[in-house]
Amino acid sequence: MFNFRVVPDSGEPFSVVAGSRDVLAxxxxxxxxxxxxxxxxxxxxxxxxxxxxxxxxxRLFTGTQAEFEATCELTRFDEAADAADPTQPAP
Structure with missing residues (x-):
């Protein structure tokens, strides 16, 4: 449903998908x-x-929500938007 790229202040960046169970909760x-x-x-x-x-x-992040907000940069991305635009010529 929602795709995110998470970049912690320390540690490796990771991608996470908030699916229907996460949205429902x-x-x-x-x-x-x-x-x-x-x-x-x-x-x-x-x-x-x-x-x-x-x-x-x-289990990609084990801290509190406050810690997540204070230590992680967040980017929402759309996988479809990341795909090459077929209406544009290749570089």
Whole structure:
């Protein structure tokens, strides 16, 4: 559902996917949370929460959410967007 690249201050960068289980847990954790709202008006707070939930569940990060936010740079990426654009000529 959401693909992230995580770059910790110390350690190797890693990719993590926040899947439906992570999004469901995030939606249930607070009022007014929905995947539709994130898609319509994305926030860094929501992205960090989703990335942390996925990284923790997958045991890619073992600290607290506050530690994750304080020590990791986060980039959301779309695998489809990363693919070469077939309408553009090759370099």
């Amino acid at each position: 995030w939606e249930k954790a607070g009022p007014g949370r929905s995947v539709g709202a994130v898609l319509a008006a994305p926030t860094l707070t929501a992205f960090y929460q989703l990335a942390y939930a996925a990284a923790s569940r997958q």
